[in-house]
Amino acid sequence: MSDRTDLVSGLECVKCGALHPPTLEYTCPDCGLDGILDVHYDLDAVAASMTPAALASRPHHIFRYAELLPLDPAGRRPPQPVGWTPIIDAPRLAQAWGLRRVLVKDEGRNPTASFKDRASAVGVARALQVGATTIACASTGNAASSLAGMAAGVGLPAYIFVPARAPEPKIAQLRIFGATVFRVDGTYDEAWELCQAACERYGWYNRNCAVNPSLVEGKKTGGLEAAEQLGADMPDWVVVSVGDGCTIAGVVKGLREMHTLGFIPHMPRVLGVQASGARPLADAFFAHADLVPVPVDTLADSIAVGHPRNWRKALKALRSCEGTFVDVEDDAILDAMRTTARLAGVFGEPAGVAAAAGLARARELGVVAADESALVMVTGSGLKDVKSALVAAGPPIDVPNDLDALDGFVK
Ligand SMILES: *Cc1c(COP(=O)(O)O)cnc(C)c1O
Numbered sequence: 001m002s003d004r005t006d007l008v009s010g011l012e013c014v015k016c017g018a019l020h021p022p023t024l025e026y027t028c029p030d031c032g033l034d035g036i037l038d039v040h041y042d043l044d045a046v047a048a049s050m051t052p053a054a055l056a057s058r059p060h061h062i063f064r065y066a067e068l069l070p071l072d073p074a075g076r077r078p079p080q081p082v083g084w085t086p087i088i089d090a091p092r093l094a095q096a097w098g099l100r101r102v103l104v105k106d107e108g109r110n111p112t113a114s115f116k117d118r119a120s121a122v123g124v125a126r127a128l129q130v131g132a133t134t135i136a137c138a139s140t141g142n143a144a145s146s147l148a149g150m151a152a153g154v155g156l157p158a159y160i161f162v163p164a165r166a167p168e169p170k171i172a173q174l175r176i177f178g179a180t181v182f183r184v185d186g187t188y189d190e191a192w193e194l195c196q197a198a199c200e201r202y203g204w205y206n207r208n209c210a211v212n213p214s215l216v217e218g219k220k221t222g223g224l225e226a227a228e229q230l231g232a233d234m235p236d237w238v239v240v241s242v243g244d245g246c247t248i249a250g251v252v253k254g255l256r257e258m259h260t261l262g263f264i265p266h267m268p269r270v271l272g273v274q275a276s277g278a279r280p281l282a283d284a285f286f287a288h289a290d291l292v293p294v295p296v297d298t299l300a301d302s303i304a305v306g307h308p309r310n311w312r313k314a315l316k317a318l319r320s321c322e323g324t325f326v327d328v329e330d331d332a333i334l335d336a337m338r339t340t341a342r343l344a345g346v347f348g349e350p351a352g353v354a355a356a357a358g359l360a361r362a363r364e365l366g367v368v369a370a371d372e373s374a375l376v377m378v379t380g381s382g383l384k385d386v387k388s389a390l391v392a393a394g395p396p397i398d399v400p401n402d403l404d405a406l407d408g409f410v411k
Pocket of ligand 1 (some may be wrong): 305
């Protein structure tokens, strides 16, 4: 891969800090799996060609940010347009939670209904570029369903490892897109280990974000896009739910690059939200310590991660923008599922609305002030987990088929 045509200038190891040439695909040769790489670009060259005027004429999907992706600009891409999801003003949420302004970015509007499409689209494009014939990942559900969808778009075989508790709608997506699905009798963390070992044994292209730096670059488009869409209206805070930590690391990086390029006047602070039953990253952040894996218990399956693989990148990103963490109980997540749907019109899955619950919690704690504004990333559609939605909302009213009888039910 010495004849790169992208603008990648090097790959920095987040553990030892070594700067490697952009020829590596996965981790730092000196640090192994701990040595997750971060992609650096020639930002002067990016600034020269990714101007606002140039962007104005490009299609509204993630590949409009070609200069800031580790891909050959002429390479093949999945055909389903990913990204350019709407940002919705939510004044009633702002009023309910006591903030000046709340905006919601509805990532459920992506082709397979989650933020993960951003990473999978880049992962599949990258796999094709390096000549891979098979791609694999381990996932709590959404990375899997998005990889299955994006791989189906280009006809690339996909092998996917999911934990026993992945919700059925996500399994249905996987199967309908034709991926080979291994449901592992174990947790997500165990499924991840098995996938890692299988990629090494069979030579599959590895889509796991924590070993493959190109994937976080895909997630970065969430930050690039929010910055381009909001410009000078960028709020004080951007709120993101956190499992492995790749999403938040990517979003911070995207915001940072757009700030450096002059698209936003200030760098927002980023609030990471974990479930109280799965908060190893928040704990490591406040302890100023290395990550300690923990057993997990939360209904927010997409962030039920006890051993986040990308913890260094996530913590570094959060500290770089004066960010912080809060955690939320499952009850607060179910409450936010209702509130976000009813006051903003956005139906998010538990891990998606965990960010909304976290913003409410941060207001209660005084971490976010009443005169501040926030953008909440709702990372996945509520249709991904209808069981939780029905727990949150309750059943409909059963009535006889009789108009007079309806009188007794109409308030
Ligand atoms: C994966 C996921 C997250 C968290 O992303 P990480 O990179 O694991 O931190 C949040 N919400 C949803 C819906 C997800 O699928």
